Amino acid sequence: MNDANIPEAAGPEALGESRREGECREVADGVYFLAGFGNTTLIVGSDGVAVVDPGLFANGPRVVAELRQLTDLPVRYVIYTHGHFDHAFGTPALLEDAEARGDQPPDIVGHVNVARRFARYAKTSGHLATTYDMQFASWGPGGGDLVRRARYCPPTIEYEDRLVLDGLGNRTIECRHGLGETDDHTWVWVPESKVIVGGDFIVSSLPNAGTPFRVQRFVLEWAEALEEMASVEPAVVISGHGGVFTKSSSDMLMTTARALRYLDAEVVRRLNEGQWQEQILHEVKLPDDLVDHRFLQPPYGCTEFVVRDIMRRYMGWYDGNPSMLFPSRKSEIAGELVQLVGSARPIVDRAAVLGRSSDVSDLQLALHLLDVVLENHGDEAHRASALKAEILEARAKHERSFVAHNILLSAAALERDNAAAGGGSTNTSGVDRC
Ligand SMILES: [Zn+2]
Structure with a gap:
């Protein structure tokens, strides 16, 4: 041939x-x-x-x-x-x-x-x-x-x-x-x-x-x-x-x-300089001549996910913060925060503002704010669940990796079910929901 x-x-x-x-x-x-x-x-x-x-x-x-x-x-x-x-x-x-x-x-x-x-x-x-x-x-x-x-x-x-x-x-x-x-x-x-x-x-x-x-x-x-x-x-x-x-x-x-x-070397270099996961995850990118290369587009892979696996290969799970060695339940931390703010309502209101942004980092922040409310299982949980579903869908539009896209969309669907049931969970795995 x-x-x-x-x-x-x-x-x-x-x-x-x-x-x-x-x-x-x-x-x-x-x-x-x-x-x-x-x-x-x-x-x-x-x-x-x-x-x-x-x-x-x-x-x-x-x-x-x-x-x-x-x-x-x-x-x-x-x-x-x-x-x-x-x-x-x-x-x-x-x-x-x-x-x-x-x-x-x-x-x-x-x-x-x-x-x-x-x-x-x-x-x-x-x-x-x-x-x-x-x-x-x-x-x-x-x-x-x-x-x-x-x-x-x-x-x-x-x-x-x-x-x-x-x-x-x-x-x-x-x-x-x-x-x-x-x-x-x-x-x-x-x-x-x-x-x-x-x-x-x-x-x-x-x-x-x-x-x-x-x-x-x-x-x-x-x-x-x-x-x-x-x-x-x-x-x-x-x-x-x-x-x-x-x-x-x-x-x-x-x-x-x-x-x-490149990704392996860059993660290892940063680990050897004493950096921890959060900084590495946010800062490691492919160089300019590779990031838009036609052989390296993300429908399958995702640079952040590759970086995570490189870190997992070379280090343990400690993230540099001793508070996280024996962490409290997220629901306990959320309870303290909501009590300090006085009510969950301003937290959800702020998430709603961030959730209207076209900037993906604002959407991500909105999700974290809503998680505080959802972990607290309080009276704003229903609104928080419905809003989280919307923002997850908006967040998915920014992701070209099909695995990330699918996780966000399937979580959005489960969050809608959660909202219908009254809200109040950050667990969108569909199992062991409480
Ligand atoms: Zn395969």
């Missing part, structure tokens, strides 16, 4: 494109890209097929249908780039296809930490389901059902650093481990076609290297993995979310690595 014929969808717009689910298209000889919520890649050799990331559980039948239009060969491998729900859960349909055809079941290939991830998911499923409901709220209800109804198919072939698979006949597949979005991440190198299947190392956006609900992500190692990918000089790089990179592959890999390295 001629690379010039491959349409490159490299910017944030490619994220929307892949969510809409595109048709299967050949991006290199025998390598097919199937866009989806999490992208799938089909690698067709002379003796069999490898499916990289079958995607969501509901995506599995679509992968089988597309595959069977392409070839009658058996599936030898199902490779997980990592164990997230949008990548490694479409496997059952492939197993059923193999059984119906009378084929040997495919080997499931993943890093050794994938099975450990699945065990953690099962152990914390209630918590995960709640957070998925919030994270994907704007795309409709039931995000948490990914967890509640999960059917786990762990790897049958595990590896730690590198693994070469030679069961496809005329082409080899190399799995390489790196730390990045997860600790179980694989990127796939198909040397004969010079194709990288990058999983979520590549998200057509600022990397999602820190997200409010999730466990530690690995910013510096992420950069190292991208640099290693660039060193093999790929002709095609397939993203986990978004599009396919061709001519801009090297630029995308190295620019993204540079941004991640």
